[in-house]
Amino acid sequence: MKNNLSIRDIAKLSGVSVSTVSRVLNNNGRYSEATKEKILKIAKENGYRPNSLARNLRKQASTFIGIIVPDISNEFFAKIVKDCEQLLFSIGYLAIVCNTERNPELEKRYIEKLSNHMVAGFIIISTNATTIRNLNLTLPIVYIDRTPNLGENSISVSSDNYLGGKIATKYLIRSNADPYMFITKTIKQSTTEDRISGFKDVLIKENIEGNRIFSLNTTSDCVFSDLREIRKYLDTLIEKRKKIGIFAINDKVAAAILKVAMSKKIKIPEELSIVGFDDISISKTAAMPITTISQNTSSISSQAVNALFECLNKNIQISRKIVIPIELIKRATA
Amino acid sequence: MKNNLSIRDIAKLSGVSVSTVSRVLNNNGRYSEATKEKILKIAKENGYRPNSLARNLRKQASTFIGIIVPDISNEFFAKIVKDCEQLLFSIGYLAIVCNTERNPELEKRYIEKLSNHMVAGFIIISTNATTIRNLNLTLPIVYIDRTPNLGENSISVSSDNYLGGKIATKYLIRSNADPYMFITKTIKQSTTEDRISGFKDVLIKENIEGNRIFSLNTTSDCVFSDLREIRKYLDTLIEKRKKIGIFAINDKVAAAILKVAMSKKIKIPEELSIVGFDDISISKTAAMPITTISQNTSSISSQAVNALFECLNKNIQISRKIVIPIELIKRATA
């Protein structure tokens, strides 16, 4: 195995000391051009690879970043993880990805394990904040999507969910639709709460009354497995013989509503307008392109990585709340 | 920072030597119950975390596995990466995830970087095999999805794409449809090739003639961005006034065809049958549930992790080709 060569072997082979080899390999100066050439040549010939573990140990540093995420098979999360990973790699870090399934116990175990001097910092996507607090970590952490209500120093990056909720609702009202919102069963999340707040605040401002939020007894990931509930609610709404406007908590729910509506031959957007949230691919692949509030995932990722990078370099824990603008994407459903 | 305590600090605090602490921490026996209790207590009180980097360095081992994947925002890949990651974690490994975008240069850089004693092995999903060969790695590698034609020892895990192609085609023919296949522009991949072979072989056996493969000038990921080509092909086929059966290279393409067909009011499955491949979520969320060949992603992942684990433990490079059975899932489109 040529791979097992150490810096000492290279030193021996080149007839110099290990420190010289190290200096050459790290471009630390204080060596002659001739030795440099020689060492580099020998290192290359032998396929020398520096042992990053040893280097990290010596430098008391790590080139790993832990990315904690509920589930990368969720497209929205996958995009963010992917972007973060690629940005991290471009600045010399590697991403250790951990799927927690929103299981707080598992999440805790991941974070503990990664804290064992393995990672330089964390990017934590959509977490339950409470589990983190107990670990009294000193590593920099950037939270994405869900903002934990920690008083401590922390960085959070998320879309302007509140404004998104408002814009979607206003748009529905402006197109003369009677606004309703469809949400799913979900653990209390700041993002969802914010979208709902946006919706409610517009209703108040416009003096629209009544309970206009329909809560589906399913999660967003399973919304397609049983459409009967949506069908029932839609029947209720259609009876009113007014143009209906539905703000769906996310694109999956919007797509499910669209599917039911089309099977009922409801005219979209004439009789029913739908606005989703997230702008994931389903809003393009659905039978009709779905109007939605787009989250700028690449901006989220780059802001998160930048903030983390800043912490890492300055070696301080900064406190910052970064809000990423959202955008209404007008397509066919509203 | 309590985190910075080392084993030596714990030793000092407990009034024992480092080796005793090490033995206790690793359950290596040869210590009294009393010292064990004491050390564990002190370690806990001080929030001691063993430095895994140092441990790995000393043991000449790594608890990282590199997962190389084109793109985790592709649902099929995401599922596999997620399953692998979770299985790896359950046996004590952490996954370093690398998105290569099918860029051979980037892929090479990732693999080189990870080879620097950082990872114990690789899971490489859907790669261009040629780039690997040059790196003469000694680490165990499991290939998923795409089987590189390396003569060397290597492990590959993939679905039975050939049989999948055959089953889909036979099913179409048995339901009295005239079989055609829709493929996309893609780099030469063994998986795609196998599905096509399956299709072709059935045609030969059934004495069905003519060029029946329509090649779309797009990639699967972009197939929805311009449906005109599909529309055109569908027009051509429908003119024949026979029941048409389309085997789509994957579910995304199937969903695009379905979308176009529905907008043309073509009766499905009476006039047109569609069978997809992969069984990703779009086949459930589409306007009509799509009949498809299901790839058992969890089986793929577990076989891959098992094989890798075997290599890691026995410290040998085994050679094995694992083929995962596929399954026809009958839904509404065929």
Place this chain on the structure above:
DNA sequence: CTGAAAGCGCTAACAG
């Protein structure tokens, strides 16, 4: 410009 030596935190002989 170069080398010797210390030591990052840990494990594993070996000696007692």
Place this chain on the structure above:
DNA sequence: CTGTTAGCGCTTTCAG
């Protein structure tokens, strides 16, 4: 049952 010690591969003073 416990301690001493060497050393994993590397970087980095400190001397020369």
